[in-house]
Amino acid sequence: MQVTETAADGLKRELKIVVPATDLAGRLETYLNDLKGRVQIRGFRPGKVPMGHLKKLYGKSAMADIVNTVIGESSNKALEERNEKSAMQPQVELADADAEKVLDGGVDLAFAIKYEVLPAFELAPTDEIAIERPVADITDAEVDERLSQIGEGARSYEEKAEDAVAEEGDRLTISYLGKLDGEPFEGGADDKAYLFLGQKRFIPGFEEQLVGAKKGDKKVIEVTFPAEYQAPHLAGKPATFDIEVFEIAAPGELKLDDDWAKTLGMDSLEALKGAVRTQIESQYGFQTRQKVKRQLLDALDKQYSFELPPTLVEQEFDIIWRQVAAEMERSGKTFADEDTTEEKAREEYRKIAERRVRLGLVLSKFGEANKVQVTEQELQRALIERARQFPGQERAVFDYYRKDPNALASLQAPVFEEKVVDFLLASVKVTDKTVSKDELFTEDDELAA
Known part of the structure; x- marks a missing residue:
């Protein structure tokens, strides 16, 4: 194998690699000899197929595999001998006309590889690097707050009387239809959805206008989407929502005790x-x-x-x-x-x-x-x-x-x-x-x- 550096610019390199045709022919002969003992061809006994016939049938496809293998092996060997490491897989260039001649046998395999070498640098000492590790204390209040959040997710609700009004903390079952300039917009509707007054899960101003509502109420509320709203076509836009209230339910008592913990699989x-x-x-x-x-x-x-x-x-x-x-x-x-x-x-x-x-x-x-x-x-x-x-x-x-x-x-x-x-x-x-x-x-x- 002959390796010639044809270009070097900064970290960029280009090499021309030539592998003698005799090396390829030797590999092909080894391959065909091995194949000779395994292949079954009509009219020939196992192991008795003439080499010329095998070469005619399988030579070109076998040589294609050999060339691919040789390109990879010789590229790696060239970099190893140059004590270089490629930042990425080298780019191989082999002219189509040359490839056909190589596959036909008798012609040296000549190809170019282009690559970028990993830069050489010395490792600096690290013993002078100083780092502050931020540590925050976990308070009992935060643990209790997290427990309350878990409890809220499992809280039961009881339907209020027919003439009861919605209050902070109640759960409303509503249907709503959002409109921009009087026209419904995508993603602005839901049917029999839960709304928890006070949890601020809807856009600002939405929940507040439902405080005092009663079961069966139908009303239109007006809101403005926040300027930073995640849906760009709605951000900062005024909108109306047609609302119908189907149920108002009051929160049940929440006891954060051993019995409640056991419902979550804890002792x-x-x-x-x-x-x-x-x-x-x-x-x-x-x-x-x-x-x-x-x-x-x-x-x-x-x-x-x-x-x-x-x-x-x-x-x-x-x-x-x-x-x-x-x-x-x-x-x-x-x-x-x-x-x-x-x-x-x-x-x-x-x-x-x-x-x-x-x-x-x-x-x-x-x-x-x-x-x-x-x-x-x-x-x-x-x-x-x-x-x-x-x-x-x-x-x-x-x-x-x-x-x-x-x-x-x-x-x-x-x-x-x-x-x-x-x-x-x-x-x-x-x-x-x-x-x-x-x-x-x-x-x-x-x-x-």
Whole structure:
């Protein structure tokens, strides 16, 4: 095999690789000899088929498989000998005319590969990185509030007298039809729906106009959708709703006691409180983890500056931009609404893409240098969690990931990243800082993470 570098520009490389025809012919002969003992052809005894006849029947298709194999093997070997790692699968170029000659035999296999190498950089020390781990205390009041929320979901209601009026806390059974400029709009109607006065589940002003209503009432109420309403065609618009009240029910007594806890499968109210506290601790812990990880990534981002593989950046940018475009379409907003332009937005999101690629390469190198690996058990757990997201289709999900190495790698990548983050957090300075619940749950810019 002969390898010649034909282009080198930054991280971009182009090689010309030539594999002698004799090597291909040798592989073909080995293949046909093996086939000779297995194939059954009418008119010939097993193992007695002439080599020329076999070559005539199977030579071209066999050579096609051999060429594909040789291209992959020789490309990998060329990079290995050059001590380079490709950021992505190299792009192979083989002229159609040359391919036909190679398949016919007797002609060297010559092809070009284009690729981008992973950048070379040294890992910086991490012992000077300092991180504050935000920790929020879980109060008894929060546990009690969560218990009350659970209780509200199981509260019973009793129908009130025919002439009773609707009060705060009552449950109304209503039908409604929403209209814009007198015309019904999509998603603005429901029949025999529950409305709980005081829970503010409807748009502002809707529930308040039903306080004092009676069973059998029919009325029209006027409201205005919030300017930030999720449906862009309704945001900020005045609307009317035709309402009919079918039932008014008063809330039954809610006793948060041992008997109630037992209806939820717990031994006692204290046991239920413990389970609720554990659930809240898990939620707080996850949020703390995200905050700590963000600080670590920010610190690493400041330590490194190196050339990035353009194709990796472009792919990451495309993922981000599709996400941004989908969100803007869903919300009905424009770049002007965000006080920017598309050009400026693209520039900012490209910086985010570059950050993601750079940090991905840094974390990958830390993991490789410190022999961080994803175990089979960890990968299996990730696969199970993924399958759980598709109830009833678990078997199909398992089969999909097991048959597609790239898909399986996509499951492994986030597990690997979290293990590398754990490794790095053990080497940096971490101090706890008590914060409020609101501070803990203040959202960071997700795209920049």
